[in-house]
Amino acid sequence: MPRRDSKQLGAYYTPPEVVRCLVSWVSAGIGDGSILDPSCGDGRFLEGMENAVGVDIDPAAAKAAAQGTRATIVREDFFSWVRRSNRRFAGAVGNPPFIRYHRFNGDGRRRALQYCVAQGVRLSGLCSSWAPFIVGATSLLHKGGRIAFVVPAEIGHAVYAKPVLRHLLSSFERVEIIAVREKLFPELSEDCWLLRASGFGRRGEVAYFAKLDSFDPRDDRWVFEPVPIAEIERWHYRLRPFLVDRAVRDAYGALADQPGTIRLGDVGNIGIGYVTGANDFFHLRPSTAAQLGIPDDLLRVSVRSNRDLAVDDVDEELVASWLRDDRPVLLLDLRGVDDLPRAVTDYLESPGGRVARRAYKCRTRRPWFVVPQVRVPDAFLSIMAGGTPRLVRNSAGVSCTNSVHAVSLTNGLDLGRVTTRWNGPLTAFSCELEGHALGGGLLKIEPAEARRVMLALDVDLSDEEADLMANGVRELRRWRNADAT
Template sequence: MGVTMLAGDTQELRKARGAFFTPDELCRYVVDWAIRDGSEDVLEPSCGEAAFLVAAAKRLDQLQVAEGGRLAGVELHAGSSAHAASLVRAAGRRAEITTADFFTVQPEPSFSAVVGNPPYVRYQDFAGEARALSQRAALAAGVPLTGLASSWAAFTVHSALFLRPGGRLGLVLPAELLTVNYAAPVRRFLLERFARVRLVLFTERVFPEVQEEVVLLLAEGYGQSPSGVCELHQVHNAESLARGMGVAHRWTPKPSSGKWTASMLSAEALKAFTSTTEDGDEFTTLEAWGDTTLGMVTGNNKYFTLTPARAKELRLPPRELLPISPPGSRHLRSLTFSGADWSRLGRDGAPTLLFRPAGKPSAAAAAYIAQGEVADVSSAYKCRVRKPWWRVPLVQPADLFLTYMNADAPRLCDNMRSAFHLNSVHGVYLKDEVRSLGKALLPLASLSSATLVGGETVGRAYGGGMLKLEPREADRLPLPSPALLNQAQPRLESVRPQLTALTQAGQLLDASRVVDDVLLRGELGMRPGEISLLREAHRTLMNRRKARGKS
């Protein structure tokens, strides 16, 4: 079914309200799944040109149902609303189309099925009254959404409220459902409100005119006993749906609101990952080892961080300077950050010192503070809200550094220099009983394929295809348990020189193979095929993230 441009409507207006043409194959598949015997009452919210309602009319003809259930739709745009009704009439059926903002429509829990393609408007463009209405609608279902949520999130929740007990929800959603933090309440809602949740993922883009990847959400048994399990299918494209999808693989997200990124893996790879990291006590999480926190926020790194040469030029006394890991994390891609590393960076012109007088500033420091006031550094938000503005709040030196913006994978690095750190890296503060073991071995052990896959599943893709980990996400990073590392310590120490050389040369995957040989094969007894599945899983997720970043 083609797209008709109505009078007064434009491509720009359609894009602004998130309206995109849905391929016939998707509409047909979702509607055939939702309509079983033709008696179902069906609602298409934000129906646009009634693609799903027209498919429903054809489905009723296929089932040879004369009357069938009620067909209804809601559409914001008046011209599209009238056109939608005419299209359903042309298909031989009648539909009740309401012209309204869907979020202002009071839920009527009488529909057997709600099907459609919710509008996709990113949070930057989803503001004002429209956002407020959507948040109130989601909150009515007990689902709080943050200001970062795009339009589809509240739309999914509000749609479900129109279902009668046992009803079915079939939606075309952005793949963000699987990965973004703001969708966590939506993921929890789906697993807690439906008896069965199925996802269909595509390896090829479904909407060529937009870059966003999509998934099919097929949830049924609204209000019935939830299983907490996702059933996952992968197909090539929309046309592949007609050829069937084979056997689904089942997965239980932990927690229910946690990211569903692992669902992008094959059934075999997912099984290898979960059996390694969740089914026994050999693996735990970073949170079990210690606390991960943000670093210091200066308010102006160019002013507060100094090279040794610049500090000497300003004649600042050592007592007013703190050793820091320079901004960024490129220098933390090896296993340790030593005093020698810190000194070398300083000699090379990196800002390895933090300006922070602890008491009354010296004459040299007072002169530098005056320079900052002339340059208006003191008026920056983080500076003007603290007293005095030039004293950066301290975060004590961490045991380990964790890189949180990564092109390849998150890295743990032993802070041997006991340097302070800024908010360009996270600090990991290990528990007393595992501090010595963790500092020595976690940077090595974190290179295993199991942890690399875990980084992709708990983190999120960022601009340019970067992998970002916030502290609460890092808490869930899978890592070997203290018991496993105690057992593996002699063998890990024996390969430390090799791993140091490989990581310094930027050969992450080669280093990972060495660690896999020690931990996964040597200690856990995993078969080569299982380890290969983990490596392939990491490549799949990393390449997918980078490909999305390029687009």
């Protein structure tokens, strides 16, 4: 399949050794029972099976599957087919499509989410496509059935994955999550794990978590840590904490209960900066602003990216260096301006302005040229980092785009105390634990995740506690391959 088409459909075909591992596990538990692959692609999961059904929306993939297997192949959208199918299966296996929410849209998305609601699972509007496929396949199982799927590592941290995991834990007697550090798909930035579950229709009290440095088809003697479901609930259905040793998790939990420990969200408001809709138009170089004759009082210096936060403080000296270097850091800020100067109206009517006003964010606001939510926070927090995200003071009183987080402290807390404690071992581990890995070894932290980050504000860690937090940092950075940054 051409790469562009495969990306649109979320179709990245699974390595043969992974296919054999999942198929043999499912088959071992169901004997001659029927098997479903809800997104069969070229049919590699169904090879050699007769009592099996594969479904795929892509004509070329369905044709290849029909020619290469003895299974029944259905060329149709899975959630259209599943609504009218009376078939039930002893097992389900496969690699469901991974399409992020902004491309997983239209009627297909609507059908998928509506079907999940009918099964009692309400998925977020931000969910990726694999999530409803897991729910849909599970709904077609006989009692006692089992599933085995490749899933994105997002199952371990994404908010939208929480109802999927909760559904699995309440639907199967045994749920196994196998985290794999090295990529199953070397050509993709996405990390993938394995999911296995058995005993459909019966609920267990414990889930099982295994950590593999790499997937070795010759060795499936995986060591599973039994994790009480109550403990998963305490971690809000996030599996990332189970990548570190229990001693580290226990120490972190004990520190969270100490009176001198706080969450960043307890003392500050964290959100993204403003969205212009057309950054190159709304951000000017000092030389350009002077040439256009735009008044200084309509220009506001802004932090535009994480690269601007390689400092402890955005101070007047740093801002002066940006301006001397003629960087495009001056936001055209027209909030509250009723009588626009001629220089500004000329700029808004320029060819660049005519292009900018057609951008989505611009054409959906009134007036199109007023950028909303421009504010001056107390500090900035980097969104992505190779190490610990930086919390940087804003003594110059500048603003920021949505490429960084804006942090405004509450309750009159001294910013110096917060930034000093931010650089401690507890916060370094907390950022790793509450954030999530991106491709290329980067750590990303969303506003909701940043609010959960802990600081030892009025408590000093013991040497043992500091060592445990440092061990946790090293392990989680190893899991996100931080040496690649």
